[in-house]
Amino acid sequence: xxxxxTIEAAELAVKLxxxxxxxxxxxxxxxxxxxxxxxxxxxxxxxxxRFEKDKAxxxxxxxxxxxVRLRSFTIRTIIPNEELQAQVERLTKAGDAMxxxxxxxxxxxxxxxxxxxxxxxxEWNAAKEVQS
Numbered sequence: 001x002x003x004x005x006t007i008e009a010a011e012l013a014v015k016l017x018x019x020x021x022x023x024x025x026x027x028x029x030x031x032x033x034x035x036x037x038x039x040x041x042x043x044x045x046x047x048x049x050r051f052e053k054d055k056a057x058x059x060x061x062x063x064x065x066x067x068v069r070l071r072s073f074t075i076r077t078i079i080p081n082e083e084l085q086a087q088v089e090r091l092t093k094a095g096d097a098m099x100x101x102x103x104x105x106x107x108x109x110x111x112x113x114x115x116x117x118x119x120x121x122x123e124w125n126a127a128k129e130v131q132s
Contacts, residue, residue, distance in 0.1 A: 092128060099124050 005013075099121045 095124055095128075 102117055102121065
């Protein structure tokens with residue numbers, strides 16, 4: 001093999017190198033465009049995710065506020081309602097005891113009972129029926 005390169009071979013090598021250089025520059029340009037597009041997509045996806053995260057956080061805060069509201073509602077209504085039911089039960093028992101005491105105190109018979117008391121006990125028993 002000859003160590004000396006002819007001018008034609010050198011020109012051909014230069015031509016091939018320029019062609020390869022142009023191809024590589026085109027590929028770099030294409031990769032830069034692809035990278036730019038990928039960055040834009042990433043930014044959009046990142047913004048979308050941030051928006052969804054903010055929405056989720058807001059929903060979580062709303063849910064926490066609703067839990068607080070419902071707990072407060074429970075404390076204000078359900079627990080006092082149970083206390084009121086217990087109080088109604090105590091008062092009903094007390095009313096029953098008074099009616100029974102009144103019956104026993106007046107001759108032990110409802111037919112000889114004074115009229116006012118008969119009406120009172122009848123209304124008491126009717127009121128208990130309505131409540132039930």
